[in-house]
Amino acid sequence: MFVLLLTTLLLSHLSAAYKIAYVEHQATSACGAGSCGPVTKAKNVRTLVDYAAKAARAGADIIVFPEYGITGFSSYPKRSWISGGYVESWTTASGIPCDLGRDFRDAPSVVTLSCAARANKIALVANLVHYTVQGYVFNTDVVFDTDGTFLAFYHKQNLWGEANMDVPQDCPEVEFTPSFGVRFGLITCADLIYQQPALELVMKGIKHFILPAAWSDDMAQMQVLGYAQGWSLRTGVTLTVCNQRTSTESGSGVFVAGSPASYVFSLDSKEGTLHFAQVDAEVVGNASEPVHSKVHMPHTVPVAQREVLLNGTEEPSKIRMSGRWTFAPLAAGEVCTGSKSVCCEANITGGGAAGFVLAAVDGQDKYSDLSWGAMACAILPCAAPGPECLSYHKPTGTLTSIILATTMPSGAWLVPEVIGTARHGSGQTLLEAGSTRNAKGGHFDFTATEGGKTRLVVQADDEGSLSSVIIYGREFARDPLPYTCPQQSPHGNL
Template identity: 25%
Template sequence: MQIRQALLTGIIACFIVLSAQISTPADDSYWAGVVEFSYEDKTVEEPDVYASKHLEKYIQLINSAEADPVDIIVFPEYGLNNIETASFVPDPSERIAPCNIALYETTVRDLSCVARQRQKYLVVNLVEKALCPEDNDSRPCAPNGLNRFNTNVVFDRNGFVIARYRKYNLFGENGINTTRTADVVTFETDFGVTFGTFICFDLMFDQPALQIVRNGVTDVIFSTMWFSELPFLTAVQIQQAWAFKNNVNFLASGASFPGIGSTGTGVFAGKRGRIVSVMNHLADIKLYVAKVPKIDRPEAVLVKQPHEKYTPLEMTDLKLKRDQIDGYYSTSLPMIGDTDFQSSLCQNQLCCNFTLNYTVQYVPGDQQYYRYRLAVHDGIRTFDGFADGAITACALLACTNDSLSSCATRFDNQSVVANAVQFNSIQIDGVFPGDEDVFLLPNSVDMSILPLEVEETEYSERLYTENFVEYKQIQYKLISPRSDLLAFSIWGRNFIQEPNSAKTLLHSGISATVVPITDARRGDSIQDPN
């Protein structure tokens, strides 16, 4: 009996490891790691070989010296396995550590074990399988009795599964199921931070992403295989903007396959801006480590890391989709010397006011240069046919010629491109519906496909009521000169406007005033040095 008791005690001691905290609730900050992970073509090898190879790379990153100071590590969407190698995942309420439990696939077992060995919180996206139906779900089930989900699984320092989020807003993803409603998933840590988590395309919707913030969560984990799109939705651009608007710490881990438009990883400290971020032009595998100040400690020291910033020429290797902006109402900026320019543009219920000061430089005839247009939009778009949504925007857009159809495109890598226009200041003002379901944010991107630093801009919102209707007056300003802008805008989603009730165009209009600052340059052509 004594021997049996000793063996049982030894097994329990091996299985339950006391948490080795790196950060504590008393600390002003915690340490996070986000992984940019090279996404490989899953058709080039057998699914089990693919999953095994990627699991090995994941464990190498977790065991690396770079990960030593980290409390929590986040991995990207669809980097680990696929439908053929989907795994069961314990219900977090059951408090199970799948390490060495044969019911679960090797991916889940080994990640549980390494989380325990390294004493790290891990957030890993994988394809999960689950018996159906679940929770009285009356929807048809697959003949094999299994649902498959795109799932973020959270392991604690002892390898227990403490949270499980199944992606609700799918972007295609054949063979993947969804829950009946969007789950709002959070989990607590031993360093005093409660996290929420969602996945990729979820960011474009109210549920569950914005509901997490409404519930008071200040730290968000985002796994993604984003397909970047000009002019408003390149990966780090929208990650920083979402974090800023909601004033949350945002831990984003991106799949890395620039040839299909996937890259974008970073850690963002709410309204204080990015700590570290990258948009790659070549596929890469790298762990980015950041010390993250807690949102409720505004005096905590924030150390921003230097950008991994690539040139516009290098970034032509990153494939970028183009938004459906041809329905925007727009006008071109006069390409004359030193100019003050004011314009008001309206479409449907939205009017935008622009006040700009910019300088146009001479460009030799053998070089290309970006022209610019001001644009306004209040209408519906499709997200590649997978969903439709209402968009509202006041924007300055770079274009490769004088037409709107050339905006949100770039010159190819054979072109010699000059930065012909320096924007000394930009101010955009708009009045939008005041409902919380109209979600607006400051939005910018430069020619390296990175957003401007928050210190280079000012953003403000003012709520007011007129005739018993609530409105938001929004102002977005550029306060540091820039000559490499691709877009600068107030951009957002209108969740209360149903996609199938797009409004008839009520009015489009423009008024503009051009005031050259230097009479000597008045009327100068961009290609006329005289």
């Protein structure tokens, strides 16, 4: 009887659901173009504290802030981050920093955030720069429980052009469980497109993820809202993304097994507002495919046989290539990589092809000096086929429904990305994943069979059209990584 009573009490302490808040905040400098780290950090932390108080009054259990939301981003060298006072240092990561000012005297933001979490009884996730006693500088997420306890910190594994930050070599896989009893995985921005640590945490059974981000809209083939929704669908987990808000960065939301519970997209320089979502602690929905069945697959087609060469049925003048991408007008209906290892077929079922291209890649996708393994088929808004189509363009056409299909070699983990747009607007909209339509009639259905054809069937909202439709395959084994992690064994079905 005592054991039964104790079990009942413990279960009653755990939440059946939680309310999560997020806000697209842009860190601002307190001294213009000068260097004033302590003042800048204090200024932005005060803003975060105000948001935390408002979120708590609205009933939120946890609030998430964006990557670089305290310091802002700068390409200045590491020594400038240190000398300018933009970093924070601590020797212990436990206890309640609000009560341990002496132990956290070199981490004023940590102390203030701890106090804010406790004062408002809200769990809090923020991002700052950690300067370790070993002299390393890490892009770091920090987590505080509802009583101010320093619950966890995570050093970003996969940097994105951040030459002034160090890459952790210990391959951290960070999870935390706040007072309301939900187990979260913690990752940052570009981590979402890599195997480590994101998919490794999924394979450990974590069903709720938090992702602070500073994700720009530069890449047409990897828009944050589309990729985040597709990743959530494929893994069957809840993912909360909190992006910055600038003229080139926006796109945040809460995705429950691919269903958008809340999202926002607004490319302007205005400070964002609080957004909320109520999330069941038990995620309803399963991964559309066991994660492990794609993560560790060997490559069946030698790289040398998969170079992208000019080859296909279309007139050469209508086909353009950029690196390993091949482009054709959407009206052509098909495009293949040179070796035909990846062929993409598009069947328009509503609207027109004007203003769109069809693109395929097999090899390395690139951004600036970064590259990663990819096999993909993409319908992108663009006036004419060519490498400029990989830069984000606002759609000018009226494509409303389409079927995108492909057969790819084994070895890629596939993510569907679908972005819609209001017919007379410039923002981005999301559709419901699966056969169930949203309130405006929009949805997409993604099916993938081992060794067979993958299909993405898309219907835009009744009063909208489509912006991009993508089947993006990640080949993790071909990623040139600056770290080496132990190979994880595949887990059971997720």
